[in-house]
Amino acid sequence: xxxxxxxxxxxxxxxxxxxxxxxxxFHALKEKKILGVKCPKCNRVLVPPRAFCERCFVECNxxxxxxxxxxxxxxxxxxxxxxxxxxxxxxxxxxxxxGADTGFLAYLGGIDLxxxxxxxxxxxPGTRVKAVWKDRPEGKITDILYFKPVEL
Amino acid sequence: xxxxxxxxxxxxxxxxxxxFYNLAFEAAKKAVNDAGIDRGDIxxxxxxxxxxxxVGRTIANMYVAPAAGGYLRHEIRVADDxxxxxxxxxxxILAGLSDICIVVGFGTTSEIPLELVELQSLxxxxxxxxxxxxxxxxxxxxxxxSSKFGVDEERIAECVVRDRKNAKSNxxxxxxxxxxxxxxxxxxYSVYPLRKLETAANCDGAVALILAEGTIxxxxxxxxxxxxxxxxxxxxxxxxxxxxxxATKFAAEMAMKKAKMDSIKAFENYEVMDLVSNHQLMxxxxxxxxxxxxxxxxxxxxNLNSSGGALSTxxxxxxxLFLLANAAIKLREGLFDSSxxxxxxxxxxxxxxxxxxx
Amino acid sequence: MRRVAIVGVGQTKFRTRRExxxxxxxxxxxxxxxxxxxxxxxxxxxxxxxxxxxxxxxIYRPELWDSTSSGIFKPHMKISTGGTTGLTTALAAYxxxxxxxxxxxxxxxxxxxxxxxxxQSVLNTAVDPIYERHSGVGAIHVASFQATRYMHExxxxxxxxxxxxxxxxxxxxKNPYAHIxxxxxxxDVLKSPVICSPLKLLECCPRSDGAAAAIFASEEVAKKxxxxxxxxxxxxxxxxxxxxxxxxxLAVWDSLALAGRRLYRAVGIDDPKKDIDVAELYSxxxxxxxxxxxxxxxxxxxxxxxxxxNGITFPDGDIPTNPSGGVLCTNPIGASGLIRIIxxxxxxxxxxxxxxxxxxxxxxxxxxxxxxxxxxxMVSSSKKFGR
Numbered sequence: 001x002x003x004x005x006x007x008x009x010x011x012x013x014x015x016x017x018x019x020x021x022x023x024x025x026f027h028a029l030k031e032k033k034i035l036g037v038k039c040p041k042c043n044r045v046l047v048p049p050r051a052f053c054e055r056c057f058v059e060c061n062x063x064x065x066x067x068x069x070x071x072x073x074x075x076x077x078x079x080x081x082x083x084x085x086x087x088x089x090x091x092x093x094x095x096x097x098x099g100a101d102t103g104f105l106a107y108l109g110g111i112d113l114x115x116x117x118x119x120x121x122x123x124x125p126g127t128r129v130k131a132v133w134k135d136r137p138e139g140k141i142t143d144i145l146y147f148k149p150v151e152l
Numbered sequence: 153x154x155x156x157x158x159x160x161x162x163x164x165x166x167x168x169x170x171x172f173y174n175l176a177f178e179a180a181k182k183a184v185n186d187a188g189i190d191r192g193d194i195x196x197x198x199x200x201x202x203x204x205x206x207v208g209r210t211i212a213n214m215y216v217a218p219a220a221g222g223y224l225r226h227e228i229r230v231a232d233d234x235x236x237x238x239x240x241x242x243x244x245i246l247a248g249l250s251d252i253c254i255v256v257g258f259g260t261t262s263e264i265p266l267e268l269v270e271l272q273s274l275x276x277x278x279x280x281x282x283x284x285x286x287x288x289x290x291x292x293x294x295x296x297x298s299s300k301f302g303v304d305e306e307r308i309a310e311c312v313v314r315d316r317k318n319a320k321s322n323x324x325x326x327x328x329x330x331x332x333x334x335x336x337x338x339x340x341y342s343v344y345p346l347r348k349l350e351t352a353a354n355c356d357g358a359v360a361l362i363l364a365e366g367t368i369x370x371x372x373x374x375x376x377x378x379x380x381x382x383x384x385x386x387x388x389x390x391x392x393x394x395x396x397x398x399a400t401k402f403a404a405e406m407a408m409k410k411a412k413m414d415s416i417k418a419f420e421n422y423e424v425m426d427l428v429s430n431h432q433l434m435x436x437x438x439x440x441x442x443x444x445x446x447x448x449x450x451x452x453x454x455n456l457n458s459s460g461g462a463l464s465t466x467x468x469x470x471x472x473l474f475l476l477a478n479a480a481i482k483l484r485e486g487l488f489d490s491s492x493x494x495x496x497x498x499x500x501x502x503x504x505x506x507x508x509x510x
Numbered sequence: 511m512r513r514v515a516i517v518g519v520g521q522t523k524f525r526t527r528r529e530x531x532x533x534x535x536x537x538x539x540x541x542x543x544x545x546x547x548x549x550x551x552x553x554x555x556x557x558x559x560x561x562x563x564x565x566x567x568x569i570y571r572p573e574l575w576d577s578t579s580s581g582i583f584k585p586h587m588k589i590s591t592g593g594t595t596g597l598t599t600a601l602a603a604y605x606x607x608x609x610x611x612x613x614x615x616x617x618x619x620x621x622x623x624x625x626x627x628x629x630q631s632v633l634n635t636a637v638d639p640i641y642e643r644h645s646g647v648g649a650i651h652v653a654s655f656q657a658t659r660y661m662h663e664x665x666x667x668x669x670x671x672x673x674x675x676x677x678x679x680x681x682x683x684k685n686p687y688a689h690i691x692x693x694x695x696x697x698d699v700l701k702s703p704v705i706c707s708p709l710k711l712l713e714c715c716p717r718s719d720g721a722a723a724a725i726f727a728s729e730e731v732a733k734k735x736x737x738x739x740x741x742x743x744x745x746x747x748x749x750x751x752x753x754x755x756x757x758x759x760l761a762v763w764d765s766l767a768l769a770g771r772r773l774y775r776a777v778g779i780d781d782p783k784k785d786i787d788v789a790e791l792y793s794x795x796x797x798x799x800x801x802x803x804x805x806x807x808x809x810x811x812x813x814x815x816x817x818x819x820n821g822i823t824f825p826d827g828d829i830p831t832n833p834s835g836g837v838l839c840t841n842p843i844g845a846s847g848l849i850r851i852i853x854x855x856x857x858x859x860x861x862x863x864x865x866x867x868x869x870x871x872x873x874x875x876x877x878x879x880x881x882x883x884x885x886x887x888m889v890s891s892s893k894k895f896g897r
Contacts, residue, residue: 003529008276008568012268014208019170047755051174054218054751057181057191074662074760076654077707085648092651094755103755116707125662197749203590205570210563211592214879217749224768227749227883228598231571231590240587240602247608248511272570277532386577386586389534402583410611498574502586 021051024063030139034131036100038062044101068131069150070097075108075123077116089113095129095147106131110148122149155242156369156376157480157508159187159254159362165326165465165474168356172207172260173215175358180220180256183360187372189252194362196250197222198241200234200257201469205269207260220256220360233257233425234359235472235495236504239382241363251365257474258358259467266354266468273498279391287351287428289391289499291343294430296394298345301445303433305345309336311432312350312463314451319460324478326465327353336429350429352466359473361480377480377508380490381411384504391499397431399503400438400496407492407505416440419507420488421455423475425462425495432461435494439505455488471495476506483510513893514607515732515739516724518548519852524689524720524840527624533572537620538579540721544616548725548735555725556612557585561599561619563592563844566626580616593649593792593878594747595619596722596847597885601745603726604887613728621842623717650714652754652881653795654706659760660797661708664812668708672699673818674796675713675838681825682835684864689718689840699796713796715841722845724852729893740855743871743888743895746773750882757881766805766877769884774807777888778895782807785895786888787869788830788857790850792876794837799823802875803831825866833857833864847876851887858891871895 018026021037025048028035036047041056045064052059075093078086091113094103108123110132123129129147137143161182163175184191197220204210213229220227230237234257244250267285274280297303313333319325331349339349369376383406387399408416416439424439426432433447442450459478462471472495479491489510496503520543522528528536545551558580560573569575573588580586587606589599596619603617660666676696682688694712702711732739748769750757758764770782779785789808793799800814808829809817817823823831832838834853837846854872856862862869874887888895 005529006276010272010565010568012205012272013265014263016208016263017169017171019174021174022171048753051170052177052181052219054223057184057221057223073755074655074659076651076658076709078651078705079703079707080705082648094655094760096755102753103757105754116704120658120707125659204565210565211590211879213591213749214752214882217883218751222749223751224748224765226747228589228601228747229591230602231588236587239585240605243605243609243611246610247605249605249608269570272565273574275533275575276568384585384587385583386574388582389575389578398583403585406585498571501574 019051021049025049026139029143030137032133032137034066034068034097036064036066038064045099046102047097047100047104064099066100067098070095070129072123072125072127072129073103074125075120077113077119091119093123106144107146109146153246154366155245155363155379156366157361157379158364158369158373158376159183160477160480161186161360162324162477163358165324165355165357165467167262172212172258173219175356176216176256176258177219179358179360180254183254183362184221187362189372191221194221194252194254195226196244196253197225197227198237198253198255199227199229200232200237200255200473201259203231205272206264206469208263216256216258220254232502233472233495233497234470235476235506236384238506239384239504242379242382245363245365251368253363254360255363255473256358256360257470259469259471260356261354261466261468262356286499287343287346290428291346293394294428295345297430297434300395303445303448305337306333307448308429308433309333309350311426311429312336315426315457315461315463318458319464322458322460322478325460326355328464346428352427352462353464354466354468357467357470357474359470359477361477375484377483377510379506380509381407381413381507382505383407383410387501389501396444397434397438397500397503399501400435400494403503403505404439407507411507413507419490419492421458421479421482421491423457423459423479423491423493425472425475427462427466429463431500439494458482472504479508483508512608512610513729513741514604514726515741516855516889517727517732517735517739518544518550518725519855520544520547521687521722521849521852522720523687524718524842526719528622528719533567533569533620533622534576534579536622536721537576537618540618540723541580541616544723544725550614550725550735552581554614555581555584555616557606557615559587559589559599559603559606559615559617561589561595561844561848562621563590563595566843567622568625572620576620580618591878591883593843594847594876594883594885595844595878596849597851597874597876597887598747598847600724600848600851600887601747601885604742604745607726607728613731615726616723617726617848618721618723619845619848620721621844622719623843624719649794650706650709653798654709656760656801657708657797660801663761664815666815668700669696670815670819671796671800672696672713674793674799675699677818677824678832678836678838681833681864682839685835686863687840688835690716709795709797715794715837718840718842720842720845722848722852724848738859738891740858740889741893743890744773744777745887746776747885748883752880752882754880762811763801763805766802766884769886770806773886773888783829785871786873787871788833788866789873790832790834790854790875792837792846792850793832794841796838799831825864830866833862833866847885850874850876851889854889858889
């Protein structure tokens with residue numbers, strides 16, 4: 001006996017408030033600036049910025065402008081297409097921006113991604129990278145197109 | 153062993169423009185300050201509230217755990233209205249595994265398409281294709297209830313008037329404008345025979361409670377609100393008994409049994425999660441306070457919904473805990489000595505009842 | 511504190527799709543098996559704790575529909591904590607009994623990822639939509655980050671890591687419930703397509719449909735049910751901060767190390783290598799077993815990479831790890847954590863399909879979120895460690 005199957009699609013709309021802290025971050029992106037917050041207690045500079053420091057359990061309202069340059073901590077190149085996710089290949093990594101105490105999740109790019117070993121060599125942990133911005137930033141996280149290696 | 157509430161924190165309950173984890177932080181921080189302790193004093197973090205569709209992202213407790221103060225600590229999340237997280241916290245304390253435990257709940261009804269979200273909890277084969285929204289289901293309940301027991305429209309609409317009257321004097325409630333019976337009866341329909349004004353007042357907010365094992369509670373607070381008992385239950389997924397709330401009945405019976413209490417009528421205050429007008433009466437009857445269909449006879453003689461109930465404040469995910477916090481605050485203030493707090497979820501098929509006292 | 515034991519376990523056969531059953535019917539299959547294993551009937555179950563990682567299965571709050579499979583008009587609690595769900599469900603059930611309020615509690619976890627067109631797109635919804643969702647990151651990516659960093663720090667080779675996959679696949683062949691049954695060589699693994707560098711297809715977990723259940727009972731009841739219950743010696747769960755960039759070093763799973771220390775202290779473990787006979791660790795991607803072994807004190811930093819290669823973590827080695835085949839071969843996400851404690855329990859009961867000789871103390875682990883949560887359980891054939 002044939003098993004009956006039904007297709008269903010979830011298309012559920014949401015409108016998420018970024019809140020005061022994230023909103024400030026996004027407005028700064030329009031000026032090609034990356035902002036972090038400094039915890040008044042432990043003095044760590046946190047990016048992405050957040051309303052409170054999870055260690056000290058206090059509000060963070062001291063804003064710090066960070067360089068859009070930093071060091072790669074880790075990376076991965078994706079070669080498979082997943083539904084709803086970007087077309088491969090794309091490289092993502094964690095970048096420790098100069099002045100920040102936490103890493104920033106971002107695309108890595110500016111080079112050929114076909115051979116992952118070459119990408120891993122070019123962007124190996126410790127590599128200095130710099131942000132490549134959209135010409136006309138919109139105040140979205142995608143204003144930072146990717147981080148590319150800083151040629152010495 | 154006794155378990156007491158030594159700290160209470162609530163955000164405003166309104167439409168917020170902050171992500172849910174920031175609301176959770178605000179409530180948790182308030183509770184911690186209220187208890188006069190530090191986040192480091194808390195050994196266990198029990199979160200409540202909805203996940204994925206109910207909040208707009210999967211594994212929502214990834215964000216709420218640090219917001220509740222749970223950074224590198226023991227944290228678990230009960231995925232239901234936060235009132236259902238209270239038993240989990242209590243059981244951990246009773247097991248001797250926790251001394252001071254925080255319970256945090258949040259609701260961001262304004263960010264989600266609530267009816268569409270709840271609809272997805274219906275199975276895709278039989279129920280979901282009927283597009284039976286929660287309001288349509290509650291409306292069927294109203295119709296079944298009023299026709300089976302011969303309860304007039306006015307009696308049911310009075311529930312709204314009752315709640316709003318109380319909300320007026322509750323600074324924590326969301327919708328606080330009083331309503332007259334005619335206002336309700338003349339308002340437009342949501343899903344017949346339910347009127348819009350007979351449905352819960354959706355908003356956002358977060359609640360946090362600090363619980364402590366008895367001996368510690370007494371050391372840390374002079375105004376402990378004791379948790380005397382709690383019970384919870386599900387009922388059949390397949391719709392039956394439209395005119396009754398069996399899960400509420402079982403939850404209340406379990407709570408009374410575990411608390412070794414005899415009379416459910418002995419509480420000086422009752423807070424019930426009336427997501428729609430008819431629920432208020434149905435809950436009173438399921439609790440055993442009145443015979444079926446006779447809830448309206450006793451509703452005015454009870455201290456009922458001093459918080460304003462869910463008809464005045466409904467932050468999807470934490471309404472039950474909101475009602476509990478309101479009861480606890482009033483218990484502290486000495487307005488009454490005992491309270492029964494009721495919550496329900498899942499198309500009114502799950503219920504949790506907590507018993508508080510001083 | 512009340513002693514609690516697992517007195518019955520049940521698993522369904524895990525496959526890509528169980529199109530033969532609906533959600534509650536799949537749950538029922540596991541419940542039935544568990545009742546059979548314990549010799550109890552449904553009326554003996556006093557409370558139910560249910561875990562699932564919705565929304566993978568296309569149902570929001572599947573516990574509502576599934577609760578029909580475990581008895582209605584019972585206290586029923588839903589736990590959902592990402593990848594750790596199965597094990598936190600066990601934790602909640604354990605605490606139900608440890609509290610003294612209940613004597614017999616059922617923990618059940620169900621997942622039907624097979625009904626979802628693409629799990630990674632769902633996992634992407636876990637990533638913060640405000641800052642991070644745009645980066646197209648799912649579970650595989652965060653494990654790849656671990657792999658890249660570990661290889662860089664400790665000079666591990668792709669081959670070293672591939673050995674974990676070889677071991678897990680071999681073990682799964684002996685597990686009647688396992689999903690993927692394939693004997694693979696290191697070359698097979700290295701030749702499989704790269705998914706997210708450096709991880710290859712055969713180093714990644716599958717998506718599986720299935721359900722698992724376990725019954726927790728108080729000491730007095732456990733003794734009446736079976737001679738060889740799996741006693742719970744201790745449990746720990748820990749939550750780190752959310753942002754992936756907050757981890758000090760992705761090559762070292764320090765939050766797991768912290769959780770391990772707390773558990774060992776509570777149970778009285780001095781040396782995990784000597785005191786623990788077998789470990790069921792949540793290694794959804796080959797690299798993770800290596801990080802987990804190091805974090806949990808089974809290997810020094812950088813040493814873990816050689817363990818599988820040198821046979822140490824094989825069933826006849828010194829530190830048998832994932833004799834069930836682990837998550838790498840069977841991953842019904844919300845249930846995977848529960849399967850870890852089920853397999854650990856079967857080991858100390860002496861009833862496991864890939865039985866480790868003289869297994870008396872076993873460790874079960876699960877992780878979840880953005881490498882954020884861990885839950886650990888220690889089970890034993892003795893009521894107290896060291897007896």
